[in-house]
Amino acid sequence: MAADARRKVMAGPQIRRLRHSLGLSQSAMAAELGISVSYLNLVERNQRPLTAQLLIRLSETYAIDARDFASSEEARIQTELEEILADPVLRGQPVPRAEIRAALDQAPGVVAALRSLHAAYAALAELQGGLAQAAPASERGEPAILPQDPVERVRNLLQEAQNHFPALEDAAERIATELPEGDRLAALTARLRERHGIRLRILPYREMGVTLRHYDRHRRVLMISELVEPPGRTFQAAFQLGLMEAAGPVEERLDAAALPEGAARRLGRVALLNYVAAAILMPYAPFLAAAQETGYDVDVLAARFGASWEQVAHRLTTLARPSARGIPFFMIRVDAAGNVSKRFASGAFPFARMGGTCPRWNLHEALARPGQTLTQVIELPDGARWFSVARAVRRIAMPWGEIEPMFAVGLGCEIKHAGALVYGRSVREMPPVAIGPNCRLCERPHCPSRAAPPLTRPPDMTEATRGLSPFGL
Numbered sequence: 402m403a404a405d406a407r408r409k410v411m412a413g414p415q416i417r418r419l420r421h422s423l424g425l426s427q428s429a430m431a432a433e434l435g436i437s438v439s440y441l442n443l444v445e446r447n448q449r450p451l452t453a454q455l456l457i458r459l460s461e462t463y464a465i466d467a468r469d470f471a472s473s474e475e476a477r478i479q480t481e482l483e484e485i486l487a488d489p490v491l492r493g494q495p496v497p498r499a500e501i502r503a504a505l506d507q508a509p510g511v512v513a514a515l516r517s518l519h520a521a522y523a524a525l526a527e528l529q530g531g532l533a534q535a536a537p538a539s540e541r542g543e544p545a546i547l548p549q550d551p552v553e554r555v556r557n558l559l560q561e562a563q564n565h566f567p568a569l570e571d572a573a574e575r576i577a578t579e580l581p582e583g584d585r586l587a588a589l590t591a592r593l594r595e596r597h598g599i600r601l602r603i604l605p606y607r608e609m610g611v612t613l614r615h616y617d618r619h620r621r622v623l624m625i626s627e628l629v630e631p632p633g634r635t636f637q638a639a640f641q642l643g644l645m646e647a648a649g650p651v652e653e654r655l656d657a658a659a660l661p662e663g664a665a666r667r668l669g670r671v672a673l674l675n676y677v678a679a680a681i682l683m684p685y686a687p688f689l690a691a692a693q694e695t696g697y698d699v700d701v702l703a704a705r706f707g708a709s710w711e712q713v714a715h716r717l718t719t720l721a722r723p724s725a726r727g728i729p730f731f732m733i734r735v736d737a738a739g740n741v742s743k744r745f746a747s748g749a750f751p752f753a754r755m756g757g758t759c760p761r762w763n764l765h766e767a768l769a770r771p772g773q774t775l776t777q778v779i780e781l782p783d784g785a786r787w788f789s790v791a792r793a794v795r796r797i798a799m800p801w802g803e804i805e806p807m808f809a810v811g812l813g814c815e816i817k818h819a820g821a822l823v824y825g826r827s828v829r830e831m832p833p834v835a836i837g838p839n840c841r842l843c844e845r846p847h848c849p850s851r852a853a854p855p856l857t858r859p860p861d862m863t864e865a866t867r868g869l870s871p872f873g874l
Contacts, residue, residue, distance in 0.1 A: 413447035414561060419463065420445075422567045422723055434458050447509045463723050479505060480752070482512060484842055485519045487855070520553065551665035555672050556744070558658045563729075564745045565721035566654060566676060572647040573680030585682060585707050586631070589638035593623065597645050601638060603627055606800065613797065616641060628797045632709040636678050643677035651677065676719065682708055683716045689727050692717065696823030697728065699790070699812065700774070711794045714812045718745040728818045733758070733811045737768055742808070750787065750813065752838070759836035759843065760850045764811040767791040771807070776824050778816060780833040782843060788819035788828060 420430050431441045435458065443449040451459075459465060479501060486496045504512055580588040593599040599616075601623045609615070609626040614637045616623050623641050625634050643651075651673045660666045683706045695701045702713045711734070720727030731746035739757030746752065758764060763777045771793040780786050791811045799805045819825030837843025840853045 412451055413445045415563075416441070416451075416459075417445045418562060419459075419465070419723060422565070423463070433462055450506070465723060465726070478512065478516075480838070481516060484838075485515065487842060488519070520550070551663070551668050554660065554665045555669045558660070558669055559672065559745060563721050564718050566673065566719075567722070568650040568654065569647065569673060569677050570680055570685050570722070572650050573643070573677050574684055576642060576646055577681050577684040580681075586635045586638060589635065589642055589681075593638065593642060593645070597621070599623055599641065599645070601625065601641075603634065613637075614640075616644075626797075628799065630709070630798060632703070632707060632712060633797065635682060635707055636709075636712060639678035639681040640674055643674045643681065647674070647677045679708075679712060679716045679719070682706060683713070685720070685722060686725065688716060689720055689725055692720070692727060693821075696821065698823045699792075709794065710792055711796075711808075711810050714810050715743075715745060717812065728814050728821060730812055730814050732813075733764070734808050735764060735811075736806070736808055739765070757839055759839060760852070761834055761836045761848075762789070762791075762811070763834075764789070764791045764809050767793045767809040767811075768807055774824070776831070778819075778828060778831045778833040779813075779836045782835075782837055782845065786816040786833055787813050788816050788822065788825055789813040790822070790824050 420427070423430070425433075427441050427445075428438050431438045434441070434455065436455065440449060444451060444455075482501055482505070483498070486501070580592065590601045593601060599621045602625070604624050604626060606626050606628045609624065609628075612624075613626045613629050613633075614624070623638070625637050629637065651670060654673060655666060655669050658669065660669045683702075688702070688706065691702060691705055697717065699710055699713045699717075702708070703710050706713070708716070714730075714732050717727065717730045718732045721729070729746075731750035731752075732743065733741060733745075733752070734743035735741050735758060739760075741752075741757065744752045762779060763775045767773070767775050773792070775791045777789045777791070778786055779789050789811055790813065791809055794808050794810050795805060796808070797806075814822070816828070819828040835845060835848075837845060837848075840851050841855060843851075844855050845851075
């Protein structure tokens with residue numbers, strides 16, 4: 402707590418999320434913490450910092466790790482701000498990290514405005530780039546200013562909630578407790594049929610074509626392609642049941658996030674229904690107990706709950722209930738080209754919002770070693786160390802002759818939690834591997850894996866010298 406005592410901590414959104422998850426009014430929480438309602442209101446609006454004393458009270462009253470609570474949101478925003486300030490349009494105006502830190506502490510409103518402005522700028526730049534390739538100059542008009550990218554809006558919704566939604570957990574728990582023990586797919590199929598008149602059919606891929614799941618509202622038939630493997634079939638049945646029985650809390654959460662009708666709303670609805678489906682198949686309390694008992698062994702958990710490796714990894718990132726917290730994991734999924742298709746975190750891992758990941762991370766090696774679970778200690782440029790577990794996964798079966806899409810899933814946590822994982826028993830013997838968010842945001846000067854110079858520093862290249870990296874710094 403000494404470090405927290407020396408600097409201001411602005412954590413209004415986290416305080417508000419915690420209060421809502423506990424079902425407390427501002428007056429009730431203020432009374433439990435021994436502070437005034439007006440002060441709590443100012444803290445929630447980021448107009449007052451958290452003091453070390455208040456962080457200690459939060460930790461003692463609500464059984465949370467005050468250090469994680471103080472750092473997760475600000476670390477995420479600091480990483481995002483560093484990425485924004487590394488944009489080429491600002492290359493001639495470098496901003497030291499100390500000034501970024503000062504802006505986060507003293508001008509959070511300005512930081513929020515800058516983030517919104519850059520999101521609109523990035524969307525517009527992407528549109529202009531696409532138009533430049535698609536249309537002749539004589540036909541180009543002035544593009545309109547776009548709203549924030551729908552995918553980023555939904556990712557922000559998940560990240561701001563630290564990928565934990567109490568109302569959705571409650572709805573899923575009610576459903577899960579009413580399902581009989583045994584074959585989950587059979588139980589879900591029976592409930593869909595008996596309560597909602599929906600039949601589930603597994604159909605040949607030649608009939609389904611490129612569609613993996615389709616719900617026919619008129620015939621009340623849920624059709625799933627045979628290419629979807631058993632854990633995926635069960636998940637899709639749970640998704641449909643969530644759509645029928647948990648639509649209310651899902652829509653309330655979308656309303657609270659102010660997602661308007663359109664692409665972002667539809668994408669957000671799917672993301673939250675996926676959350677509900679996972680919570681139905683892996684109910685919070687028994688899943689957390691099993692995770693702790695097995696040392697977070699993903700393979701064992703997958704077998705016990707009839708889920709896939711990826712589904713379990715994703716579920717582990719949602720265990721942030723204040724009264725029963727799991728390890729704050731992050732999860733990332735990449736393809737063979739390094740494209741990031743999923744990223745979730747209940748902690749503070751500094752994901753890059755754009756671009757791929759560091760090639761030194763063995764996340765990529767997992768694709769060449771299917772069936773193996775790889776472990777690694779990674780060290781970021783700020784010196785923070787994380788423990789990472791990676792495995793290659795596939796989403797669906799593919800007919801012979803078709804290219805099978807493969808992905809690598811990375812699951813990780815801060816190094817201090819590694820000892821609680823079955824994978825981390827020999828963590829003390831593992832030398833850390835220095836990585837960066839990606840090449841454009843990493844300033845390590847002599848990296849042999851560097852593919853591009855960092856945006857924050859101009860390359861220093863001469864014809865007389867060639868170093869480990871093709872871009873001297």
